[in-house]
Amino acid sequence: MLILVVNCGSSSIKYQVRDTNFDNDDQAVITKGLIENIGVDLPDHDAALEIMAEKLDEALGDREIEAVGHRVVHGGERFSEPVLVNNEIIRAIERLAPLAPLHNPAHAKGLRAVARKWPSLPQVVVFDTAFHRTMPEHVWRYAVPEEFYTLHGIRRYGFHGTSHDYVTGIAAELLGIDRSEFNAVIAHLGNGASVTAIKEGKSVDTSMGYTPLAGLVMGTRSGDIDPSVLTSFMERNPEVSAADMNRILNNESGLLAIAGSNDMRKVVEAKESGDSRAQLALDMTAYRLAKYIGGYHVAVGGMQALVFTAGIGENSAEFRALAVEQLGALGIKIDPELNAIRSDEPRVISTEDSLVKVLVVPTNEEKAIALATKDVVNQIWPDRG
Ligand code: ADP
Numbered sequence: 001m002l003i004l005v006v007n008c009g010s011s012s013i014k015y016q017v018r019d020t021n022f023d024n025d026d027q028a029v030i031t032k033g034l035i036e037n038i039g040v041d042l043p044d045h046d047a048a049l050e051i052m053a054e055k056l057d058e059a060l061g062d063r064e065i066e067a068v069g070h071r072v073v074h075g076g077e078r079f080s081e082p083v084l085v086n087n088e089i090i091r092a093i094e095r096l097a098p099l100a101p102l103h104n105p106a107h108a109k110g111l112r113a114v115a116r117k118w119p120s121l122p123q124v125v126v127f128d129t130a131f132h133r134t135m136p137e138h139v140w141r142y143a144v145p146e147e148f149y150t151l152h153g154i155r156r157y158g159f160h161g162t163s164h165d166y167v168t169g170i171a172a173e174l175l176g177i178d179r180s181e182f183n184a185v186i187a188h189l190g191n192g193a194s195v196t197a198i199k200e201g202k203s204v205d206t207s208m209g210y211t212p213l214a215g216l217v218m219g220t221r222s223g224d225i226d227p228s229v230l231t232s233f234m235e236r237n238p239e240v241s242a243a244d245m246n247r248i249l250n251n252e253s254g255l256l257a258i259a260g261s262n263d264m265r266k267v268v269e270a271k272e273s274g275d276s277r278a279q280l281a282l283d284m285t286a287y288r289l290a291k292y293i294g295g296y297h298v299a300v301g302g303m304q305a306l307v308f309t310a311g312i313g314e315n316s317a318e319f320r321a322l323a324v325e326q327l328g329a330l331g332i333k334i335d336p337e338l339n340a341i342r343s344d345e346p347r348v349i350s351t352e353d354s355l356v357k358v359l360v361v362p363t364n365e366e367k368a369i370a371l372a373t374k375d376v377v378n379q380i381w382p383d384r385g
Contacts, residue, residue, distance in 0.1 A: 003370040008110025018370040031059035045113040069373030074100035075127030082372040085123035124373040131161030134202040158206035166368035183300040190310035197296035219262035222253035290326035331355030
């Protein structure tokens with residue numbers, strides 16, 4: 001099936017056309033691209049789609065797209081799996097805007113623009129939060145007055161679900177373990193980073209919370225912080241607004257604040273040339289991750305595997321080594337030679353005698369969205385192939 005995978009932001013649309021008959025990207029990705037400057041050079045998402053449609057016509061010739069899969073950041077409490085889009089679903093995504101003000105309204109615009117342009121194409125939405133809907137209430141509730149949750153929907157949701165789900169499946173397969181019996185900890189380490197506790201193949205805890213700010217030290221995000229830091233800082237600096245605090249913690253913190261760069265490659269290079277700020281940033285980031293891994297080892301009743309994925313997890317042997325170094329108490333050891341190998345394939349990098357397998361599994365959110373879209377379409381119209 002030929003699937004158009006799109007990620008509609010407020011000012012851009014990222015797209016990829018995939019043929020689900022093929023497994024690896026070399027064959028599966030028919031074309032991809034990015035349309036930018038919506039709201040600047042282009043008036044709206046409809047105008048951006050016109051440009052995308054021209055590019056698709058050029059790239060696809062007489063082949064036709066059969067369905068569209070959209071990445072949607074927030075599915076709130078309602079969505080626990082991918083669904084076929086209709087007007088009511090688009091309105092539901094829009095109603096979740098208070099939980100994802102930068103993303104959900106843009107997704108809704110993209111969904112409507114596609115429906116106008118190609119009214120007969122089935123559209124499927126795949127939510128970043130959905131995989132974490134299996135977390136139990138004692139995990140997702142915050143210990144604050146009840147109306148935070150009942151009136152405002154303030155609870156932990158978790159993100160990166162499409163990636164955590166996909167990587168869990170590949171890791172279980174690689175180890176020959178039935179997914180329903182697979183306990184693991186997945187570390188998705190990109191610009192945004194989160195760890196998920198997988199018990200019997202499902203998410204039972206994850207480090208991001210109400211928003212993607214919680215948990216690990218990230219490129220520009222602080223991760224976990226004592227909330228009194230905010231109130232205290234704002235009391236001392238009355239000119240600092242909630243929006244300022246949001247910007248500081250989301251865009252000006254993390255590796256960037258400590259090491260002066262949010263690019264892991266640069267931070268590792270700086271550390272190697274003796275930069276003490278880079279050293280501190282790496283120590284903080286690796287320590288926070290190791291604490292979460294230790295905690296989630298308990299949460300899943302003993303992990304069979306620790307899995308690294310995304311930009312840093314897949315590519316930074318140095319960072320993987322720094323994090324695993326701290327897990328000696330759990331009997332986890334990586335083999336330096338296996339760790340140093342660069343590859344696009346899922347692989348084991350632990351020593352023979354490590355008590356837990358350590359894996360590197362490349363994530364592929366576009367592929368996961370395409371496959372999920374195909375599944376939904378096939379369930380509804382089994383004869384579409
Ligand atoms: P996003 O969350 O934007 O999808 P990615 O998954 O692409 O992010 O990850 C981006 C991060 O991966 C950056 O911090 C970048 O420095 C890091 N990264 C990419 N390649 C390498 C590499 N070869 N070595 C170390 N870090 C890398």
